[in-house]
Amino acid sequence: MGELYAFLGAMKLGVFIERDGVLNKVRLERQHQVTPSTLAEFEINMEAAPLLKKLKAAGLVVIVTTNQPGLSNGLSRREVDRMHDALRRALPLDDILVCPHAETDRCPCRKPKPGLLIEAKFKWQLDMDRSFVISEKWQDAEAARAAGCTSVMIQSPWVGSVHHDFLLPNLKAAVDKILQLHVPGTAVAA
């Protein structure tokens, strides 16, 4: 028993965050998000920086997950790496996990499948039952459900009707909700 509790105590908790539309801005074309394909197009949501800092300060591992099917179809890996270098410089991130596959590849990592979350679970020794997913897309809510994480969704046209645990108006409210759930009794700024 003692060993089991020591092991559980050593496990970390993660917050998985969708990239496009949450941490960087996206162009809209006919109700669809268009992923930036060059560093020049990559506009980081700097309002996220102090919010992610709060998650880190609470001891949570902050991990970005992103589907980039363009990598199977002409999007430059080098350009994606440059965008992610910029993202790491701007925001306090522990990791960025990418699915480079197209839907037709039937890979296990393209969200709504939970492959990226499972990969992070082993890499970072995460307790998934006490970890969180933040996104404004139903695919992340579905991946969270499959991986056993709590989904904290941000209201958007893409949130869909699949199961989610919480629905908040914006990233700040989502982060505050996680801090409240993670550390009961923590004061949440109004």
Ligand SMILES: [Zn+2]
């Ligand atoms: Zn994949």
